Amino acid sequence: VLIISDIEEAKQELKEMLSGMFGDASKTVVIEEFLSGIECSVFVLTDGDSYKILPVAKDYKRIGEGDTGLNTGGMGAVSPVSFADDVFMKKVEDRIVIPTIEGLKKDKIVYKGFIFLGLIEVKGEPMVIEYNVRMGDPETEVVMLRIKSDFVSLLEGVATGTLESKLLEIDSRYAVTVMLVSGGYPGDYEKNKEMSGLDKVKDSILFHAGTKLENNKVLTNGGRVIAISSYGETKNEALSLSFKNADVISYDKKYYRKDIGFDLK
Incomplete structure (x- = not known):
């Protein structure tokens, strides 16, 4: 390219x-x-006819602060996304979501599940970069935190074609996730580093990604080790919680980005 x-x-x-x-x-x-422009991820749940738009998120793929260095599987995520306001999302729904659902039906493709829209905001206008048919990681960790209603009920609606009648209630708080990774990732890195401090984490939710339990000890077992996810009334409040707990957890050559959300208001 x-x-x-x-x-x-x-x-x-x-x-x-x-x-x-x-x-x-x-x-x-x-x-x-x-x-x-700035990218964001929009997630749509559909039963093949009706749809629900899930919380919007933004993830950070580069290993280095300021979005520098090699791409990773994701170093963190934030939801909601400040520029994805009601005006922006109305454009997304009218120009992208509805035509996508109608296009599937026109082509006689019965699709039930997630539609992932990788978008970029260019001077206030949403443009499509990519489609996928799954939730993204680490966006999932913040999107799921912001769904207050019964998610299983939504999935039942997808399966039975009754999604339109199901309730989708979204938490107004911010949710963020900060990924702890192994030193050297996404290049060569070492595994089996003993982790400590997990029992001291407060007010955050830990999603284990590359860990394992051995002889009652938690060891690193991958490049992306653990996703520290937190709520907050503001983005900075949620981030400060995740960063605080990122410091509480210890293992050799631990690394995480300290600037997640830096490009959002």
């Missing part, structure tokens, strides 16, 4: 690609509009 802002440079690179810059792989070139 080449990101080029100058048209003459783009023409030259295109000629070189078509001339075999990447061998057979560049015989075909896709030219796309470059989108500059």
Whole structure:
């Protein structure tokens, strides 16, 4: 992928690609509009006919603070997302969600489950980057925290085609998650580091990702080790709780991003 802002440079690179810059792989070139903005994740639950829009989240994929370095499976997430207000979400629903549901029906695809919309906000307008058919991680850890109503009831509605009659109640509080990872991740990292302080965590929910229990000791067992998730009346209140508990938990070469939510109001 080449990101080029100058048209003459783009023409030259295109000629070189078509001339075999990447061998057979560049015989075909896709030219796309470059989108500059902030990303967010919108989750839709559908029974194939009706739908419910779940809480919106934003995740942070890069390993380094300020969104630098290599991509990871996710270093943290925040919900709600400040720019995804009622006006923005009305555009998302009218321009993306409804046409997607109607398009599936038009193509006679009976789809029941999650629709993940990876969006980017460009000058106040929602643009689609990707679709998926699952919840995202670590967005799930904050989205599920903000669903107050019975989630099993919603899933029953999906299965039986009665989703429209089911209640979706959303918690108005912020939910955030901060991921503790192994030193060196997403590159080479060591496992089997003994963890301590888990019993001292207060007012946060711990989602174990890469851990294992051995001889009554909790050991690291993956790159992304544990997701510390917290509620707060404000984003900063929720984050301060997760960061506080991130410091309480200890293991060799522990790392986490201290700037989750930095680009949101």
